[in-house]
Amino acid sequence: MxxxxxxxxxxxxxxxxxxxxxxxxxxxxxxxxxxxxxxxxxxxxxxxxxxxxxxxxxxxxxxxxxxxxxxxxxxxxxxxxxLPGSPVDAARGGWLTELVRKVMSVWRHSVERDAKQIEFHYDLSDDFYALWLDPRRVYSCAYFRQPGMTLAQAQEAKLDHICRKLRLRDGERFLDVGAGWGGLLLWAAENYGVDATGITLSRNQHAHVSRLIEEKGLAGRVRMALLDYRKLDESVPYDKIASVGMFEHVGRAQLEGYFAKLRRLLKPGGLIMNHGITAAGVYNAELGNGMGEFIEKYIFPGGELTHISVVMEAMTNGGLEEVDVENLRPHYARTLWAWSDALEARLPEAARILGGEQGERSLRAYRLYLAGCAMGFEHGWIALHQILAQPPATGRPDELDNPADLAYPWRRDYMYGEGR
Incomplete structure (x- = not known):
């Protein structure tokens, strides 16, 4: 041999x-x-x-x-x-390495390139995604708040978890940055009475959510725009802002500017919820052993992993104060296995939907992507953090007592106490 x-x-x-x-x-x-x-x-x-x-x-x-x-x-x-070792092991690079990373991140995330990268992933096929997502097509980490929850129940629990953290109130102006197929946008409007605006770069998602808004009779106070976050109008700020599964597409070099943009879109006393995938290693921008290259080539071109410490530094430099941080890593492992199981159960149908040689390649890639990411979250190679943030403190001595004009109460019992 x-x-x-x-x-x-x-x-x-x-x-x-x-x-x-x-x-x-x-x-x-x-x-x-x-x-x-x-x-x-x-x-x-x-x-x-x-x-x-x-x-x-x-x-x-x-x-x-x-x-x-x-x-x-x-x-x-x-x-x-x-694997020969941990895929998150990465040595800290010198100034030249960091400079090259920054230049490449800036280059990869122009308005035009981001639009093409989002189209590559999210416009693959709505029917394909519908095979393995929950009925609301929530394409982000679910929240298994109680044992035995189905994926659909856990996704609704996640949507409500975000709304409760943001303390959404009837009539508030709410912005969903990267609104996907509209799960959070519509949940917030229907259950919390907000005036809701969502944005996306996916034409398929834009058409789908616009249709749902009309079908549900919400056209007067819910809207979906095909728009890059950098082009959002800052003249009329929002009470609350959510960004779910979106900042991974922003690029490490743009994070500070991204959070600064969200800060300018927020009213004084408002709240921002950023929900997204984070790296386990401080220095690695992707998983090693070829896994990051696989994701870049077949699934999320332009995606960049960032450690939670780097995210919080960018938030701070962008003019925000972090008030609540929660790691949902095992919740995402369970979510991804639910997606993987659903796709595996319908492989012949998925093959028919995608069709052809390129469709077969995409199906093979997604089979490995869903199961591989589930493995990554199980092993702690990647994580999922929700960060609740607000504009910096103004020196008020009464904020701990939660006066009515402050959004964050500084006590977590507000989330699941009596009422909302």
């Missing part, structure tokens, strides 16, 4: 579950009844398997150089065990 195959065989034998490998020449390594089977069609895939470069191996799968068979949870168990 050649040295490469010897390494691969030792790797497979050391895995915590049975794995079989079918070589390009038809030879078989491993037991006859495995829980996971790799069918290699190209020798380069064998080298990636030996290296534990699971993200590159994922690219091999999407491009048809290797097939992967088995339950996606078992596949991810094998993938995690193949």
């Amino acid at each position: 050649n040295p490469l195959l010897s390494v691969v065989e030792r790797k497979l034998q050391a895995l915590p579950l049975t794995v079989q490998l079918v070589l390009p020449d038809g030879a078989v390594l491993g037991p006859p009844d495995p829980r996971v089977r790799f069918v290699a069609h190209d020798k380069t895939a064998l080298a990636h398997l030996a290296e534990g470069a699971v993200g590159i191996l994922g690219q091999d799968y999407v491009e048809g150089r290797i097939d992967i068979e088995g339950n996606m949870r078992d596949v991810m168990t094998a993938a995690a065990a193949l």
Whole structure:
């Protein structure tokens, strides 16, 4: 046996579950009844398997150089065990490294490039997303507030969790930055009586939400705009602002300007909720071992991970004070597994919807993306933080007693006490 195959065989034998490998020449390594089977069609895939470069191996799968068979949870168990080390390990770069990162981040996030990157992901197919999202098509981390909740229940709990944190009140002007398919926008309008504005760069999402607004008879106080956040009108500020699953697309170099923009859109005494994915490592802008490259190429071009400490620094420099921070990491792992399970249960239908050779590639990419991200959140390689922020304090001695003109009460019992 050649040295490469010897390494691969030792790797497979050391895995915590049975794995079989079918070589390009038809030879078989491993037991006859495995829980996971790799069918290699190209020798380069064998080298990636030996290296534990699971993200590159994922690219091999999407491009048809290797097939992967088995339950996606078992596949991810094998993938995690193949890694040579933690994918969040990253050395702190020098000034030149940081300069290059900043220049690339600025270049990648012009108004025009962001529009194309959002279109690439979110306009893939509404029918495809509808197969595995909840009925409201909430495409962000759910909140499993109670054991046994279904995904749909947990998504509604998340929407309400955000509204309660923001202390939404009847008649307030509410802005949803990156409103997706309208889950939070419509929940806030229907359950909290706000005058709601949502923005998106996705034409599919814009059309979908605009249709729902008309169907629900909310056209008088709910609107959806196809608009970049940088172009929002600052002349009439909002009482409350939410940004859910959006700031990951902003870029690290733009974060301070992004939060400064939200600050200018906010009324004095208002509140901002930023809900988004954060990095586990302070210095890495993406996961290692090829996983970040996989996401960039097939799923979220232009996406950049940022550690919570860096996010809070950017918030502070943008003129905001953080008043409540909550990590929902395990909630997102459960959310992603629910999405993965739903997609796996409807693979033939998904293939028909996406269609063709490119559709097959997209389906393979999404299978690995959903299950791989679930694994990432389970292992703590990535996290999900909700940060509630407000303009800086004004030196008032009475703010702890929660006077009526202050939005944040400084006591968490306001969220789930009697009433809202």
